[in-house]
Amino acid sequence: MGVKNFLHELKLKVSPSRIFKAVTTDADDVLPKVAPGVFKGSKVIEGGSFGPGCVVERAVVGAPNFKFKVDDIDTGKCYIKYTELEGDRIGDKFEKVHHEVVTEPSGDGGCVIKFNSNYIAKGDTVPSDEDIKTHVEKSSAFYAAIAEYLVANPHVCA
Structure with a gap:
């Protein structure tokens, strides 16, 4: 099983606590x-609430639902560790x-x-830079859209 680590930084014009709450x-x-047109909803499907050990499912339009496990979270420090x-x-x-x-x-x-991020490939393959670049581009666009929404709606996640 191949593993590839990737570091990325993204700068946005919204406060840390607001973007953190929003995601x-x-x-x-x-x-x-x-x-x-992308997200139908998000809910905790294992565990009592959004916190360490819970599994969250995000319903996505026209694609497989996105599931992840929260490994650790500190809302005061705007920190989360999770596994897709x-x-x-x-x-x-x-x-x-x-x-x-x-x-x-x-x-x-x-x-x-x-x-x-640590990308763990299936089998003996090593994740390609192109695969990871695609993920980073999607994530960056996702966060940018949320930041735009928060700027336009200052009461949300305030």
Whole structure:
């Protein structure tokens, strides 16, 4: 099983706590509003609430649902560690993907999101740079859309 590590940073013009809430604890409300043609909803399917050990399923329009397990979370530090288990990004190439994400203030009222991801391929293959680049582009567009929504709706996740 091949493993490839990838580091990525993304700068956005929204506070760390707001973007963090929008993609974690408030995602079930926020994501369908940000991208109604993409997300139908989000819910905890294992575990009592959004926290360590829970499994979350995000219903996606026209694609396999996205499932991930929360390994660790610290809402005060805007930190989450989770493992992607199923979904379009996992496909037939990856067994799973481990992510560690920290959202920090950027000094200008916005934030910097730091991603540290380990892509674990199925079988003996090594994930290609192109496969990972596709994931990064999708994630960056996803976060940018959420940031735009939050800027346009200052009461959301405030």
